[in-house]
Amino acid sequence: MTGAYQRVDGAGPEQLAAMRDLAGRLWSWSSRWHPGELAWFWHEHGGPDPAWRTAYWRHRGRVVAWAWDRGGRLDLQLDPSHLALTEQVVAWFGGHTVTVLDAETELIDALGEHGYARRDDDRFFAHxxxxxxxxxxxxxxxxxxxxxxxxxxxxxxxxxxxxxxxxxxxxxxxxxxxxxxxxxxxxxxxxxxxxxxxxxxxxxxxxxxxxxxxxxxxxxxxxxxxxxxxxxxxxxxxxxxxxxxxxxxxxxxxxxxxxxxxxxxxxxxxxxxxxxxxxx
Ligand SMILES: CC(C)(COP(=O)(O)OP(=O)(O)OC[C@H]1O[C@@H](n2cnc3c(N)ncnc32)[C@H](O)[C@@H]1OP(=O)(O)O)[C@@H](O)C(=O)NCCC(=O)NCCS
Missing domain, CATH: 3.40.630.30 (Gcn5-related N-acetyltransferase (GNAT))
Incomplete structure (x- = not known):
């Protein structure tokens, strides 16, 4: 997919709405994110922690990616039709640790092209x-x-x-x-x-x-x-x-x-x- 991507930085309600929008549109059993848990994770600390950075990307008016940097650890969601955007997302992040679902194989490959390789921790979350x-x-x-x-x-x-x-x-x-x-x-x-x-x-x-x-x-x-x-x-x-x-x-x-x-x-x-x- 080509064309300009527009990045929107911020941590207001619009950010959560964009994240939930993408999570709902992409929901499947290969998706790490369900809109409901995003709502919980956002609100459980009374709103975004000042140490977090969040952004989302639009393409032709549609949300196609979001990124959530929680103090140097990245959570993200990316529309598989827009994997080329991975480069911009990791440049925005600039950090070293990303968590994904093992079923997000295309995203794992795209992140691999930018130097991210699987290195599991002793602790992990199962779905x-x-x-x-x-x-x-x-x-x-x-x-x-x-x-x-x-x-x-x-x-x-x-x-x-x-x-x-x-x-x-x-x-x-x-x-x-x-x-x-x-x-x-x-x-x-x-x-x-x-x-x-x-x-x-x-x-x-x-x-x-x-x-x-x-x-x-x-x-x-x-x-x-x-x-x-x-x-x-x-x-x-x-x-x-x-x-x-x-x-x-x-x-x-x-x-x-x-x-x-x-x-x-x-x-x-x-x-x-x-x-x-x-x-x-
Ligand atoms: C996990 C948690 C919610 C379980 O609550 P609970 O009311 O004790 O769970 P239940 O009594 O309904 O347990 C049902 C079954 O789960 C299993 N189970 C629950 N706790 C267990 C434990 N510590 N070790 C092994 N099996 C366990 C058992 O099979 C149990 O049946 P049994 O007691 O007849 O053997 C509770 O330990 C807790 O609140 N932990 C901290 C918060 C947390 O981790 N929440 C879940 C993640 S969101």
């Missing part, structure tokens, strides 16, 4: 999928646990305790304002003492859903709560028209819990992220 046909029916929660609406305070609290981070309530309110956020896809389970115990959030775009994130408080693990919350979110996604779901989890044996929890729900690994490095 797992399952059909939303045949989801098990809802089962009762363990004694004393209840479903509650996912209000921002409780959701921020369970996210913080499950992931060992500090998420302010205002940040979760930002997640809830994302255009693709749907409350019925956000499931919260509360413990007998009223403390938030587990949650799962799904995002739907077309006929594909992603789960991002899922978490259970360390005080309430191995009681089936992540499974129950995830299945509730997946049933809601199916009701909104999704036919398949995708989730990411650490694929290495250094942190098996999340992958095991998703495999217990019928998800199976179909692809993994790989790291490409260009020597300094």
């Amino acid at each position: 797992l999928r399952r059909s939303l046909d045949g989801l098990p029916a809802a089962a009762p929660l363990p004694d004393g646990y209840t479903w509650q609406p996912a209000d921002a305070a409780a959701r921020a609290a369970i996210h913080s305790v499950a992931f060992g981070v500090t998420m302010p309530e205002a940040v979760y309110r930002g997640v809830q304002r994302a255009p693709s956020y749907r409350p019925e896809l956000d499931q919260l389970i509360v413990a007998p003492d009223g403390a938030p115990a587990a949650s799962a959030l799904a995002w739907v775009d077309g006929d594909a859903a992603v789960l991002e994130p899922v978490g259970t408080s360390p005080d309430h693990r191995r009681r089936g709560l992540a499974g129950a919350a995830s299945l509730a979110a997946l049933r809601a996604a199916r009701d909104l028209g999704a036919r398949d779901a995708r989730v990411c989890a650490r694929g290495d044996d250094g942190y098996p819990a999340a992958r095991a929890a998703y495999e217990a729900l019928g998800f199976r690994v179909y692809a993994r992220n790989v790291r490409l490095v260009r020597p300094a």
Whole structure:
């Protein structure tokens, strides 16, 4: 494909909209990015970190690539009809480490022409999928646990305790304002003492859903709560028209819990992220 490319730098809502637009247009099981998880990754820290740089490229008015430099590590998406643009994207980045999906073979080859070669880390993320046909029916929660609406305070609290981070309530309110956020896809389970115990959030775009994130408080693990919350979110996604779901989890044996929890729900690994490095 020839013709001029227009680069747009910036970190405002327009950037996320452009990224989601491309992710939705290119979505397939060979694609690393689903629009829903982009919305989550963008909002989970309350908006773009000042250390990040982001840009997208347009060709004849259409978004054909985006790049997200997270402190020297590049995430990107590039329309396979515009692989010639790889040169401009890596020049804009100027760094040494890029993460892609192993199924993005054309992009891997294009990055290889610019000196990036696969050099895997000990840690990596696997992509797992399952059909939303045949989801098990809802089962009762363990004694004393209840479903509650996912209000921002409780959701921020369970996210913080499950992931060992500090998420302010205002940040979760930002997640809830994302255009693709749907409350019925956000499931919260509360413990007998009223403390938030587990949650799962799904995002739907077309006929594909992603789960991002899922978490259970360390005080309430191995009681089936992540499974129950995830299945509730997946049933809601199916009701909104999704036919398949995708989730990411650490694929290495250094942190098996999340992958095991998703495999217990019928998800199976179909692809993994790989790291490409260009020597300094
Ligand atoms: C991963 C996580 C969500 C699991 O939550 P949970 O409520 O304990 O999960 P469940 O009770 O529904 O687990 C269901 C099954 O998953 C598997 N599983 C869950 N945790 C596991 C672990 N630590 N090791 C091995 N298998 C595990 C088991 O097969 C389990 O069934 P069992 O208890 O009958 O053996 C929880 O450990 C967590 O919040 N971790 C931190 C955040 C995170 O990694 N989130 C996922 C990535 S977005």
